[in-house]
Amino acid sequence: MEGLLRQSQWRIIDQSTASPHFHALQSFAMDDTLCASVGAGQAPATARTWVHQNTIVLGIQDTKLPFLQDGMQFLKNKGYQVIVRNSGGLAVVLDDGVLNISLILPEAEKGIDINRGYEAMWQLIQQMLADFPVEIEAREIVGSYCPGSYDLSIGGKKFAGISQRRLRRGVAVQIYLCVTGSGSERAALVGEFYRLAKQGELTKFAYPEIAPEVMASLSELLGVQLTVGDCMLRLLQQLKQNSDLLYAGQLNEHELGLLPGYYQRIVERNERIAGM
Structure with a gap:
């Protein structure tokens, strides 16, 4: 467990204060780009932080809901944009009180056991x-x-x-941290x-029966007003x-060449969902 966090270098790409024009589709394309680059040894282990304005990110299973368009229209009426990510899981809420952290690591020769990544x-x-x-x-x-x-x-929250x-x-390895705001309102x-x-x-597929009272933000749970900046x-x-070296960086030349292709793939997937 400790070995995965311990890296000779950590590059940090901070997009936690990006403008409202920074679309969540770009974030998922960024992580795919970084996976390919770090996995190929073209970049060191990278931590990327990101925040998006009112966005609901659906998983692949969510797109199979029988009345998906009705649910999506409700979210849009509430002022949320809706996207589908290119991985598993189910719907999550992103807003300016939610900090997302991605740790991008190279797989060793024997690979990284999935639980080691989570832990x-x-x-x-x-x-x-x-x-x-x-x-x-x-x-x-539950x-x-x-x-x-x-x-x-x-x-329990x-x-x-x-x-x-x-x-x-x-x-x-990606996490969303509900830092501020109401966890139960997001869940509702x-x-x-x-x-x-x-x-x-x-x-x-068994979709979750949401119980809003089992979710909260860190600020609510800790009794202090934490901010995304604090975290x-x-x-x-x-x-x-x-690490021995932590430095702020951006995409390198290799990654800038990869990004358009990964972005196009996730855009096309979302266009297909929109046309269903």
């Missing part, structure tokens, strides 16, 4: 919040949106979810989406402790 991120968040007298658990929180075995929670994307010998929004998109029909500082401190 490295869990360890990172524990280190970032070590000065608070709380236990951060990693287990599925009733949350996008539930998984590595939901991060305090006192989920504040973060972890996913992984593997591509061309690179691994992106997703719950209404599922109600309208399913409308009581039987489906092959960024905590992240940088931990990456510095886990």
Whole structure:
């Protein structure tokens, strides 16, 4: 576990203060680009941070909901843009109180066991919040949106979810951290989406029954007004402790050549969903 966080170099690409014009589709194309680059040895281990304005990110399974367009129209009426990511999982909420962190790592010769990736991120968040007298658990929180075995929670209330994307010998371990705002309001929004998109029909896939009270933000759980900026500082401190060199960077020349292709792929997938 410790070995994955410990890298000789950590490059940080900070997009946590990007403009409202920075579209979430670009983020997922960025992570695929970084996976391919880091996996090919063209770049060091990279941490990317990102924040997007009111966006609902659907998973592939969500696109099979029987009344998907009704659910999407509800979200759009609430002022959210809706996209479909190029990996598994289910719907999550992004807004300016949610910090996303991607750790992009090269797969060793034997590969990175999937649980090691999850546990490295869990360890990172524990280190970032070590000065608070709380236990951060990693287990599925039933009733949350996008539930998984590595939901991060305090006192049974989920504040973060972890996913992984593997591509061309690179691994992106991704987390969304609900830092500020109301976790239960975000959950209620997703719950209404599922109600309208399913409308009581039987489906092959079991979509979550959302219980808004099981989700909260870190600010709510810790009783302090944390900000995305606060969490960024905590992240940088931990990456510095886990490397010999931490430096801020952007996409290199190799990555700039890869990005358009990965962006086009995810755009085309979303165009197909929009035309359903």
